[in-house]
Amino acid sequence: MRMLLANAEAWPGFDTTVEHLKNDGPAIDAMVSGIARVEREAKVRSVGYGGWPNMLGEMEFDAGVMDGTTREVGAVGAVPATLPVSALAHEVMKHLPHVMLTGAGARRFATERGFAVDEVLHPDSKRVWWERLQKEMSPQQRAAFPDIPLAPLSNTITDPERVRDTTVFLGVDAGDHIGVVTSTSGWAWKYPGRLGDSPIPGAGFYADSRYGAAACTHTGEMTMRCSTSRSIVLAMRLGYTLEDAIKFAVEELAELKTGFLAGVVIHALDAQGNHQVVNYRCDEEIRYWYWDERMAAPELRVAAAIGT
Ligand code: GLY
Numbered sequence: 001m002r003m004l005l006a007n008a009e010a011w012p013g014f015d016t017t018v019e020h021l022k023n024d025g026p027a028i029d030a031m032v033s034g035i036a037r038v039e040r041e042a043k044v045r046s047v048g049y050g051g052w053p054n055m056l057g058e059m060e061f062d063a064g065v066m067d068g069t070t071r072e073v074g075a076v077g078a079v080p081a082t083l084p085v086s087a088l089a090h091e092v093m094k095h096l097p098h099v100m101l102t103g104a105g106a107r108r109f110a111t112e113r114g115f116a117v118d119e120v121l122h123p124d125s126k127r128v129w130w131e132r133l134q135k136e137m138s139p140q141q142r143a144a145f146p147d148i149p150l151a152p153l154s155n156t157i158t159d160p161e162r163v164r165d166t167t168v169f170l171g172v173d174a175g176d177h178i179g180v181v182t183s184t185s186g187w188a189w190k191y192p193g194r195l196g197d198s199p200i201p202g203a204g205f206y207a208d209s210r211y212g213a214a215a216c217t218h219t220g221e222m223t224m225r226c227s228t229s230r231s232i233v234l235a236m237r238l239g240y241t242l243e244d245a246i247k248f249a250v251e252e253l254a255e256l257k258t259g260f261l262a263g264v265v266i267h268a269l270d271a272q273g274n275h276q277v278v279n280y281r282c283d284e285e286i287r288y289w290y291w292d293e294r295m296a297a298p299e300l301r302v303a304a305a306i307g308t
Contacts, residue, residue: 001273001292003172004031007217007265008287009044010167013037014298017169018291027179028067028090031169035063035183036084038167042122046165048083049122051185054192055150057129059120060103061085062186062199065093068178068207075100075199078192081117082110086183089199100199129189154191166198168205168215170269178209178271180229187220196220202230211236212270214249218282219262226252232268242270250280250307265303277303 002021006014017034021027039048039061046052053059063085064075074093077100079085091113092101101109111117134142136156141148166184173179182198182205190196197204197220204220206229207213214232216223223229228249235245246266253264263282269275279286291298 001172001176001294002174003269003273003275003292004290004298005170005267005269005275005277006034006289007166007168007267008289008300009046009165010034010038010169010289012041012044014289014291017171018298021171021173022293024174026175027171027173027177028065028181030173031171031179031181032065032084032087032090035086035167035169035181039084039086039183044167047167047183047185048085049120050125051122052125052188053121053129053185054190054194055133055154056146056192057121057126057133058192059185060190060192060194061120061183062196063089063181063183064199064201064205065089065181066179066201066205066207066213067093068180068209068213071208073099073201075201076106077102077195077199079103079106079110081120082107082115083118083120084183086181088113088115089181099201102195103193132189150191154189166196166204166217166220168198168217168267170207170213170215170267172269176209176271178207178213178269180205180207180213180215182215197223197228200224202227204229206230206233208233208237210271212242212268214266214268216267217265219260219264221260222253222256222262222264225256225259228253228264228266232266236270242268242274242276246276246278247306250278253280254307277301278306279303280307
């Protein structure tokens, strides 16, 4: 059964992907074309052009693509000046023997594949970044910026309402191929070079057409420590129901007692046509988009809170 599941910020591209799936398009192609719209939408303040820069005021994008039938993966991390990066991750999957490219190498490959060098720092993101940084820096730091230690600043200027969000699309096409695509600008004011979970297969995303798929938003620093997405799909392979597989992954997250701890949202579906989105310790109400071929139109639904 054709299905599509995505987080609330997916709104600019959700219908595009649904249309592709209705027209029997392959799941990955359908989702990459939808996410490209999310990445270019300035009103989405966590992904692509509308996202937030790192400590130096530079945009660094992460993205991942996984085909659950072949288990092929393409991923890019800390990519400058490139949109849409989920499409670049797809190019890595299709045209290289590698799974992941980062930084300057990813940008070089983007040029080889015909991606323009884009202006990707939204003027409002630049303004907010600079204002916050100015507030936190001493006169000596301001005079020497950017040749100063950044780590102490990254601990103080982070705005918890504006961090770590992502867009994730999980889809099933007419051939029952399951795939997942992710994209993010990552944690606002992150240390340069920081990768979140969105480009890390197994952590931020995983798909296996025989069992299902999972993808996470919010605190990548936790899902990377637990391989949350892979845990869910592996648990289903071992016979867990979708619901129990998610509970198992949440228990693993709850076992973390040290390091940076905050909320995680898990999106998951199984090969039997079930889906679930759970909000693990995010303070705000989490919503998500869902569509399957029995429905006249996509619906925005509320995620169940778990572990709070
Ligand atoms: N989940 C997105 C990130 O950690 O950057």
